[in-house]
Amino acid sequence: MRPLRSRARGLQLLTVALGLSLLGIFVPADADDPTPVPRRPPGPTRVMLAGDSITQGRAGDFTYRYWLWRGLRDAGADIDLVGPRQDLAQGSTSYLDPGFDRDHAALFGSKTAYHLLLVTDEIRTYRPDVVVLMIGFNDLRVRSPEETAANVRTYVERVRAADPEVDLVIGQVTTGMSLSSGVELLPNETSTLNALLAEVVDELTTSRSQVVLARTAEGWEPGIHTWDGVHPTPTGETRIAQRMGDALVDVGAVPAHPVIDRAVPWPATYAVSGVGRNRRITLSWDGTLVDGWAGRVRYRLVAPEAGPWRTTSWAAGSSRTLRHLRAGGTYELQVQARRRAMIGGWSAAVRVEAEGRVPRAVRRTTVVWRTKRLRVRWREAAAASTYTVAYRTRTRRGTWTAWRTTTRARSIARLAVPRRAARVQVRITGHNGYLAGRARTVRSVRPR
Template sequence: MRAALGLAGVMLLAGLGPGPSARAVDATSPDPVRILLVGDSVTQGSSGDWTWRYRLWRHFVAAGVPVDFVGPRSDLWDNLTDQPGSMAYADPRFDKDHAARWGMQAFVPDVPAGRLVEDHRPDVVVVMLGVNDLLYGASPEAVAGRTVELVDEVHAADLEVDVVLAEATQTWFPGVTEFNDLLDDVASEVDDATGQVVVARTAARYASDADTWDTSHPNAQGEVKIAAAVADGLSEVGVGPPASRPLPAVPVGPRSGAEVTAVAGDGFITLAWTGPPGATAQLVWGRDVTADERWHRFPFPVTGVTWTAHYLTNGHRYRYRLQPMKGDDAPDGAVFSNIITAVPFRPPAAPSRLRAEPRQRCTTLTWREPAFATRYTVARRTPSGWRALGSTQRPRFIAERLPNVPAWQFRVRAWHRDVAGQAERIRVLRGRSAGSCE
C-alpha cells in the first residue's frame, strides 16, 4: 500500500479516561494512513457505546501511528428511538468518521464501495458485512461471492488499496460460521500484489454472553476483542503493530446514571428519569429511611421512563436510586443515578376547630393542623364568589380591611405542597371593637 507503516509499539485498548484528540494524532504526520471502516451495526455502534472504532483509534494513538478514519458518517444509531444520528458516545474524543449503518447488507450498501473509495481516498478499507444478508436468507456462498464483488469494486476504483475482511462475530446465528470459513478463499481469490487482502479473525473467542449486550452487538469487552483482531489484520498489511496480549479487561454496561425525579401521593411514590444514553432498562434500589432499612434491589429491571412504588406507609421517608442496564448488561461497579428522597402522604383533611377573633374591620382565624398539611390558603366569600386572601404555613391567619357588613364567611383549605386537601368554612359576625387584629 502507498502509506503502509510497520511501527512497533504498545497497544492500549481499554479506552478509559481522557485520551488525546484525533487532531493531535493527525498532526504528528503530514501523511496519516487513511482507513475506511465499512460495516453494519457492529461497526456503527449505538447510543452510549465507545465502539470498537474508538478502541482501534486508541490502539494507534498508543502505538504512535498517525491515522485518519474516513467516511461519510460520524454518528451512532439511537437504539431507543431506532433511528440514526445519535452522537452520544461514551467518549467522543476520537476520529469518528466511518461508513457503517445499522442493518446494512453487503448486497445493499448505502454507498457503492467504488464510490466510497473515489470520495474518501482510503489507503485501507476494513469491511465487516454479511451477517444481515445471512439473516435475511442469503446463503454463505452467496454472501462470500458478494464480498468478492465488493473487493473488486474497491480495486476498480484504486488498485493499490489494501482490504481487511473482518469475520462476522455472531457465530451463533445460522450460516455465520460457514461464511467466515469462506473468507480465506475470498481473500486468496482477490488478493493482488499491489493491493493486499487479508482476513481479521474477529470471531475468534468471541462469546454471546460475555461480549454482547443483546446477543448481537458488542459491549465494551466485545469492542476490545474486535478492535484487537482488526488491529492484527491491519498489521498484516503494514499498518501499525498487532494487538498486544493479554487483552485488557474493561467494565461493561452503562458508565453513567440517570437523572431521577419523584412525585409522592397517598401510599405511593412515582419515579421518572431521563438517560443515560442507550440504557434500555433500570434496576431500582430503595430503602425506607424511617424504618432504618438497608438498601435493597427490586427483583426485576424496569423499562420505560417511569416506575411507581405502591403500598407505602404514609409519612415514612423513602430513598431510591437507579442502576442503568443496556440489554442484559448491568454496569460493572457503582454506577447509579442521583438518590431521590420522597414521603408518601394522604391528602390533608380539613382544618379542625376553626375559630375567629373578630374586630370591626378584621379578624384572626386559628385552627388545628391536619396530618400532612404543609400550607393553607384562605378565601372570603363575596357576592361574585370566593376571593383569595392569601396563604400561610402556620395555623393562623389575619384577615384585614374587611367590608363593613354584619358578617363575613371564610374558607380555609389545607394543602400538601401542590396537592389540595379538604376545606373548612366559618361564618364570623363582625366585632364591636375597633382595635387591630393580632
C-alpha cells in the same frame, strides 16, 4: 488534501523510466519499479471502517471503533478514521464516550448490497489507505454464504477500481446465539461464510493491494461478548478491536500490535427525576440515551430518620412508582440501567419527599371509667393511618405520657390509672406517616 497515491506512484515510475531510457535501457510499461517507493505519503494513515450494526453501534455503546482508535494511538500509530458518518444507529450521538475520531462508513442493519452501491464514491471522496469491512450476518438471513462471499469479492474489486493501492481488512462474521435458549443462530451458514471469506482474502491479495483476514470469530463467545446474542458488550467490542488492530499490523498500516482486549463493564446510567405524592414516589428516566430497556430501583429513608436500602425487581419501561411509603418522609433513590443481559451502573441519587395529606383532628371522642379502667373511643380522622394516645394526671404535674399507638379507627383503649390521681386528661393525635394532625384533647375525668 493529500495527493492520491496512484498519481504519486505514476510520477515516480515515469521519472525512473525516463532516467533509464537516457541510459539506453528499455523498460516495459508494466514492469515493477525496482526502487522502493513509499506506499503512503507523509501524514496519518487513513482508515475507513465499514459494516453494519457491529461497527456503527447504538445509543449507550462505546463501539469497537472507539477501542480500536484508542488502542492504535496508545501503540504509537498515527491514524485518521474517515467516512461519511459520525452517528450511531437511528442518528443517535449518545456515545458512552464521544472523545474519539468518530468517522465511519457503517449502517445498522445494512447488508453487502447496500455497501456495493456506495463504496466507489466513498473511496474517491475519503481516499482511505485501508478499508476495514466487517459484514455478512444480516446477509445470511436472506441469501446464501456463497452469494454473500461473492458480494464481498465484488466490494474488494470496486475498491480497487477506485484506487488500486488501497489495502483491505475483512473481518470474520461473529457467531450468534439465543441467550434465552442457548441455541446458536445460523451456525452452519456463519462457518461456511467465514471459510469462503478466507478464500477470497487468499485469492485477492496482490503486491499493490493487500487483503488480510481479521480473525474476529476466533474465541468469540456470545454468552460473554454480546448482550443479546449478536451485538457486542464493551468486552466484546474490545475483542473485535483487538482482532482488527492485529490485522492492521499485518497489512502494514500500523507499526505495533495494540493491547486492547479486556473485560469492560457497561457503565451506562440513567438521568433520573422523581415526584412524590400521596405516599408514593414516581421515578422517571430517559432510557433512550443509553438504549436501556429496563430498570430497578433501590431506595432508603433518610429523614426524619434513616432506614436500610431496599431494592425492587427489574421492570421494563422508563418509570417506576413506589407505593405505601411513609408520608412526610424523605427518600434517597437510585435506578440501575439494564439492556437485556447487560447491567449498567446506578444513577446519581435523587432525594424526594413522599408527600401526603395532613390528617384532620379526630372526632366524637369519649372517655369513660369502667371496671377501674379508662376507656377511650373516637371516630377515625380523614387521611390518618395511625393514632397516638397520651394522657396526663395531676400527679404527673401536667406532663403528657405516651399511652399507646394504634391503627384501629373507633378503637377502645384501656388504661390503669393510679387511684390517687384526681383527674385524667387524654390527647389523641392522628398521623399519616410522619405527618401529624391536630391533637384532640378530651376533657378531664375522675377515676372511679
